[in-house]
Amino acid sequence: MSTVAIAVADGILHFELALAHEVFGSPAPAVASASVEHWYDVVVCGAGPVRVDGRFLLEPDGGLDRLAGADTVIVPGWADVDTDPPADLVDAVRAAHEAGARVASLCTGAFVLAAAGLLDGRRATTHWAHTDALAERYPEVEVDPDVLYVDNGSVLTSAGKAAAMDLSLHMIRLDHGSTVANTIARRLVVAPHRPGGQAQFVATPVPEQPDHPLGExxxxxAGRLDRPLTVEDLARQANMSSRHLGRHFKSVTGTTPLQWLLIQRIHRAQELLETTDDSVDAVAEATGMGTAATLRRHFNRTVGVPPDAYRRTFHRRRADGESAADRRSRGPVPAPATGPDRSRG
Incomplete structure (x- = not known):
């Protein structure tokens, strides 16, 4: 039996804690009329009674020293990312990895892994709202804000909430195969497989300062995305040189003018795919992509699924009144994989 240890301390988030316990701690599924062997033995490990989410008192099954004997260690979301996580938790997570455990963080649990040095020189992610803070505090970490999860083999990280479920199912898929992972997904009524490289489906924020140099x-x-804008067009409108514009764009948006334009076009395409019956060709024209082939290439590379698959997932006229934004928060549902997939994270 494989041991999954959930590491807890004061300030841990209840959603990710409950999710990990539900996914790995439920009884093994019966697949192909045969029970899965070597299912997980889940233990919750902490230095003592811990306050979860500042509201619930939890009595762990054992101490943090038990992490070192686990096959997999899961660190749930960390509530206060502005403060350092407890040293005993950080030390125990590091020791578990050194002892050979697979260590995974859910959402802001990545801050614990980073504090333990497990993310240095590695690609990692966390909830999009905290990726800048993670990158600033731990410059040795290659933070990717645009994916659901990252699998580095012995160290794995996920984005927020729903992406924590995606990573958990990914680990089950690696351990037991797609059939078992899909069975668990059906029981939990969630998407069976979303590749880690898929985008988090959050809009690139436009800076809120009214007086920043690129405000207007x-x-x-954004109001001319159907037109073939160039860097020179933007520079002319801003009354700047192209080089000066590039420097301002980098400081204000964190990216280049052309990359920012592409992301805005992709977001506009998502809206049109969700809310209209326009053909992919029409969406391509309306977003300045020119042709359906160009839209498909950029959309698939950026979002992780083709425009047609995205529309099938989000463009549903549901009687229950579910909004497009609600559907987008879940992400699209590609066809189940036929085997373990490490190709993109």
Whole structure:
């Protein structure tokens, strides 16, 4: 039996804690009329009684020293990312990895892994709202804000909430295969497989400061996404040189003018795919992509699924009144994989 140890301390988030316990701690599924052997033995490990989410008192099954004997260690979300996690938790997670455990963080649990040095020199992710903070505090970590989860083999990280479920199912898929993972997904009524490289489906924020140097320009460009805008067009509108514009874009948006334009076009395409019956060709034209082939190439690379698959998932006229934003938060549902997939994280 494989041991999954959930590491807890004061300030751990209840959603990710409950999710990990539900996914790995439920009885093994019966697949192909045969029970799965070597299912998980889940233990919750902490230095003592811990306050979860500042509201619930939890009595762990054992101490943090038990992490070192686990096959898999899961660190749930960490509530206060502005403070350092407890040293005993960080030390125990590091010791578990050194002892050979697979260590996974859910959502902001990545801050614990980073504090333990497990993410240095590695690609990692966390909830999109905290990726900048993670990158700033731990510059040795290659933070990727645009994926659901990252699998580095012995160290895995996920984005927020729903992506924590995706990573958990990914680990089950690696351990027991797609059939078992899909069975668990059906029981939990969630998407059976979303590749880790898929985007988090959050809009690239436009800076809120009314007086930043690109304020008027970004709004002007966002209203002209159906046109073939160039860097020179943007620079001319902003009354800057192209080089000066590039420096401002990097400091304000964190990216280049052309990359920002592409992301805005992709977001506009998502909206049109969700809310209209326009053909992919029409969506391509309306977003300045020109052709359906160009839209498909950029959309698939950026979002992780083709436009047609995205529309099948999100463009549903449901009687229950589910909004497009609600559906987007879940992400699209590609066809189940036929085997373990490490190709993108």
């Amino acid at each position: 320009l970004l709004g002007w460009a």
